Amino acid sequence: xxxxxxxxxxxxxxxxxxxxxxxxxxxxxxxxxxxxxxxxxxxxxxxxxxxxxxxxxxxxxxxxxxxxxxxxxxxxxxxxxxxxxxxxxxxxxxxxxxxxxxxxxxxxxxxxxxxxxxxxxxxxxxxxxxxxxxxxxxxxxxxxxxxxxxxxxxxxxxxxxxxxxxxxxxxxxxxxxxxxxxxxxxxxxxxxxxxxxxxxxxxxxxxxxxxxxxxxxxxxxxxxxxxxxxxxxxxxxxxxxxxxxxxxxxxxxxxxxxxxxxxxxxxxxxxxxxxxxxxxxxxxxxxxxxxxxxxxxxxxxxxxxxxxxxx
Numbered sequence: 001x002x003x004x005x006x007x008x009x010x011x012x013x014x015x016x017x018x019x020x021x022x023x024x025x026x027x028x029x030x031x032x033x034x035x036x037x038x039x040x041x042x043x044x045x046x047x048x049x050x051x052x053x054x055x056x057x058x059x060x061x062x063x064x065x066x067x068x069x070x071x072x073x074x075x076x077x078x079x080x081x082x083x084x085x086x087x088x089x090x091x092x093x094x095x096x097x098x099x100x101x102x103x104x105x106x107x108x109x110x111x112x113x114x115x116x117x118x119x120x121x122x123x124x125x126x127x128x129x130x131x132x133x134x135x136x137x138x139x140x141x142x143x144x145x146x147x148x149x150x151x152x153x154x155x156x157x158x159x160x161x162x163x164x165x166x167x168x169x170x171x172x173x174x175x176x177x178x179x180x181x182x183x184x185x186x187x188x189x190x191x192x193x194x195x196x197x198x199x200x201x202x203x204x205x206x207x208x209x210x211x212x213x214x215x216x217x218x219x220x221x222x223x224x225x226x227x228x229x230x231x232x233x234x235x236x237x238x239x240x241x242x243x244x245x246x247x248x249x250x251x252x253x254x255x256x257x258x259x260x261x262x263x264x265x266x267x268x269x270x271x272x273x274x275x276x277x278x279x280x281x282x283x284x285x286x287x288x289x290x291x292x293x294x295x296x297x298x299x300x301x302x303x304x305x306x307x308x309x310x311x
Contacts, residue, residue: 018272024257024258035059036061038061050257058083061100062087091136093126109158116195117132136194152209152214161216163218166222170195172193199293200293200302210265217266224247254269
């Protein structure tokens with residue numbers, strides 16, 4: 001039976017400084033099939049490396065597959081795992097998402113919804129007319145996950161990992177205007193909304209599909225210097241609160257691969273543990289999850305909205 005709600009929060013032996021390789025030490029994933037969106041750079045690359053090291057077959061789902069082939073070659077060499085492939089996926093384009101889903105064959109044991117963009121300075125829209133950050137960070141992943149439902153169900157115990165951010169505290173989902181058709185566009189508000197949506201996706205998946213053996217959890221990877229901050233002038237977090245990409249991927253690897261997470265779904269993690277619910281936005285956006293980002297009613301509402309958007 002799935003254990004979606006726990007009276008006592010899960011406590012792991014891992015923490016702030018743990019790396020992805022430490023999380024998967026001793027974990028064996030032979031026979032498991034994984035997809036990591038944005039798996040050729042940043043924490044996506046380190047997540048893919050950890051899963052491949054543990055023996056999983058890993059697909060790097062990326063916008064620029066030709067560029068990612070060199071990364072895949074290096075991953076095969078460094079992990080000794082030949083079962084690493086590259087596939088084309090542009091999450092901002094639902095046609096691309098549908099093509100990826102149509103091409104998928106067989107079961108899928110691990111789906112890491114990792115790819116994302118941040119603080120796009122001016123309002124940009126997708127081919128479907130959606131605000132770019134909401135579309136890329138959340139809606140594309142929603143369409144991908146729901147499109148792969150049968151593959152996840154066939155795994156008889158699948159995990160979905162939704163990479164959110166402490167930036168979710170910048171904004172809840174703006175229910176009446178997610179695409180900024182009426183309110184003035186704010187790049188960080190748009191980013192915050194999209195990451196709140198990512199957290200809610202994990203709640204909805206676990207509640208809707210838990211009895212099918214599909215569970216999801218969301219996470220804040222921490223402050224990691226990557227290309228994600230190219231529109232913000234670099235990382236602003238104090239140095240003592242920053243992580244390396246290997247440390248930033250640890251919580252993703254935990255949710256994707258650790259036996260400690262068997263039967264656990266619908267939670268928001270940070271530093272490899274369930275995050276406390278915050279009463280208000282803390283300084284530097286760290287330390288917890290906003291209640292609106294794990295609220296079941298919000299998750300149900302968002303699922304219905306996203307279903308219509310992705311249809």
